[in-house]
Amino acid sequence: MKASERLIARLREIGLDLPEGSRLVRVHPSRAMRNEGAWSWSAYGPGGRELLIGSQYPMAELLAAERLDTMQVVSGAVGSDTEVFPAKACQRCGRLASTACRICRVPFCATCFSDHHHEGYGTPASDS
Known part of the structure; x- marks a missing residue:
């Protein structure tokens, strides 16, 4: 099973609504951009619809974390995004x-x- 598939299962366990067919896509920001909060990956639903869920932490780091938590981040006119991080x-x-x-x-x-x-x-x- 891929890291992204394992992380999707774990995100569902903590209560995030990820429909069947969702996928996580790596963004590959530079380290400097990540330190400023740029996301390392983002979630997309069936048909490529962005789900406004992601994290600046790499998938492997989140999978290794004992617990995960989420927070709502305001993202301008779009609304709010859900950021996942190691608790x-x-x-x-x-x-x-x-x-x-x-x-x-x-x-x-x-x-x-x-x-x-x-x-x-x-x-x-x-x-x-």
Whole structure:
């Protein structure tokens, strides 16, 4: 079974509506484009209709992830797209992470992130 077929089955397991005959098409963006959020693959239904589902993560990385999650991304006049990504656990409590620290890139849930700080970042260097 191809990676794309295995991923379609996994996407259906997490509740995405992919009709029979759907296929995933690799987009092949450059690494720089992917770092800016460009999709690595996109889903198409029967007859080539775009399903507005995709991810910046390669199919192999999503298949290797323990859990997957989705989020709605606004895409201008078209409406919203569904982006698939590997669900990460909060570094402290193990619940589903909702964000990652911009400095250390560690995943945290909103509760644990509220008291995650880096020494000297965002605070004055002296009392003056």
